[in-house]
Amino acid sequence: MAEVLRREIAYRDPALLLRRFARRKDVTFLDSAAQQGELGRYSYIAADPFETFTLAEGEGGLAALARLDRRLKRWSLPPASELPPFQGGFAGYIAYEFARLLEPQIKARTPAPDIPAIALHAYDTVVAFDHQARRCWIVSAGFPETEPEARLLRAEERLAEVEQLCLEPEPPLSGDHVIAGWQSNFTRPDYEAAIQRTIDYILAGDIFQANIAQRFTATIPASFDPLTFYLTLRQRNPATFGAFLDYGAVKIASSSPERLISFDGSLAEARPIKGTRRRDANASIDAELKAELLASRKDRAENVMIVDLLRNDLSRVAEPGTVQVPVLCGLETYASVHHLTSVVTGRLAPDKSRGDLIAACFPGGSITGAPKMRAQEIIAEIERVPRNVYCGSIGYLSFTGGMDLNIAIRTVLFHDGRAEFQGGGGITAKSNPADEYEETLAKVTRIQASFET
Structure with missing residues (x-):
């Protein structure tokens, strides 16, 4: 058994299968509810991992990523080219504050997260959807068994188990999607003052740019069901890099449009977003907002600044001369906003690994600012709370060697009886505090609406 086993099943909306996995352990749903060409082409459902990767006591970030590389090498497989690229492996989240373990000099100046800094589950079996081809497979690797006969037997058993689960009747949802009583960690005057303080740091020469967010929190009522909420969110705000994670005490619903980094075994690609305008139901006004964004010197300068940062990040691990920018300030339109998105690519050096690639690029420059380390310190000082999964991945x-990580914006965390989400924006010397406050609200409007009746 050189490659994975696979069995094709009837293609359908993956959300229809997701409910059948709701009672399984550590469910991961990587959901491309919006498809834009190759972006958002694939979705995946996995559950019942055979191993969970978290930080060891006192472990640093670089040591953790090196250990993850060793785990991946132990269970490496040749890719099956006709299948979607995730053919079993580790999936989950990396919290924003994992960055403080990558740069010890900023650790004392940034808060620890309220959730584990990293949680990646090892899945031997995945349901993989190709939305472009409208095909679906159950893919089974048979790990953690490594002896060929034992691995083949486990792969066959797991494939049959998941296929049977996919054939079961769809269970009813267990609750509603309603939460009220949201509170921000900023009043409007306080947030605008925080933006002015950030501008003062920029004018003083500390940084060129920083991304400042406000956090909204509320108590989770007894009738609330995170899965019901996610299914509502994906209808109202479909995204190319959405996700629903049910890890017991930690549940996450994400409708992110932004990729941090992908890797196909050779080429790495980042897709930073900088520059936003709200959508409008009036087509004429919506077109004006789109044109305004494309013509904005401020937004373009902000995007180009982060592109330069990412070119530098990728150059740390890429073969010399291979870092390129095939798209600069391209327009992308989503359910509630228009964005300027660029594409930065580089060919990974032969002596570098996926762990090295994460270490070089995490967290994404579009949600920190530049220079990255000083921006993170200022973010922590001004926001005063951990971001947790927000702006992580x-x-x-x-x-089989591939990787795809989003930037967890438009993302809700359910933990310890509380729900939280954030909205933020990139601040430059030309930012207007009142406009920046309104932009944070525009970015979370679909999340807020999804919590309402």
């Missing part, structure tokens, strides 16, 4: 690292 959700995605997978395949046993």
Whole structure:
């Protein structure tokens, strides 16, 4: 058994299968509810991992990523080219505050997260959807068994188990999607003052840019069901890099449009977003907002600044001369906003690994600012609370060598009886505090609406 086993099943909306996995352990749903060409082409459902990767006591970030690389090498497989690229492997989240373990000099100046800094589950079996081809497979690797006969037997058993689960009747949802009583960690005057303080740091020469967010929190009522909420959210705000994670005490619903980094075994790609305008139901006004964004010197300068930062990040691990920018300030339109998105690519050096690639690029420059380390310190000082999964990453690292991680914006965390989400924006010397406050609200409007009746 050189490659994975696979069995094709009837293609359908993956959300229809997701409910059948709701009672399984550590469910990961990587969901491309919006498809834009190759972006958002694939979705995946996985559950019942055979191993969970978290930080060891006192472990640093670089040591943790090196250990993850060793786990991936132990269970490496050749890719099956006709299948979607996640063919079993580790999937889950990396919290924003994992960055403080990558740069010890900022650790004392940034808060620890309220959730584990990293949680990646090892899945031997995945349901993989190709939305472009409208095909679906159950893919089974048979790990953690490594002896060929034992691995083949486990792969066959797990494939049959998941296929049977997919054939079961769809269970009813267990609750509603309603939460009220949201509170921000900023009043409007306080947030605008925080933006002015950030501008003062920029004018003083500390940084060129920083991303400042406000956090909304509320108590989770007894009738609330995170899965019901996620299914509502994906209808109202479909995204290319959405996700629903049910890890027991930690549940996450994400409708992110932004990729941190992907890797196909050779080429790495980042897709930073900088520059936003709200959508409008009036087509004429919506077109004006789109044109305004494309013409904005401030937004373009902000995007180009982060592109330069990412070119530098990728150059740390890429072969010399291979870092390129095939798209600069391209327009992308989503359910509630228009964005300027660029594409930065580089060919990974032969002596570098996926762990090295994460270390070089995490967290994404579009949600920190530049210079990255000083921006993180200022973010912590001004926001005063951990971001947790917000602006971290959700995605997978395949046993077959690929990787795809989002930036967890438009993302809700359910933990310890509380729900939280954030909205933020990039601040430059030309930012207007009142406009920046309104932009944070525009970015979370679909999340807020999804909590309402």
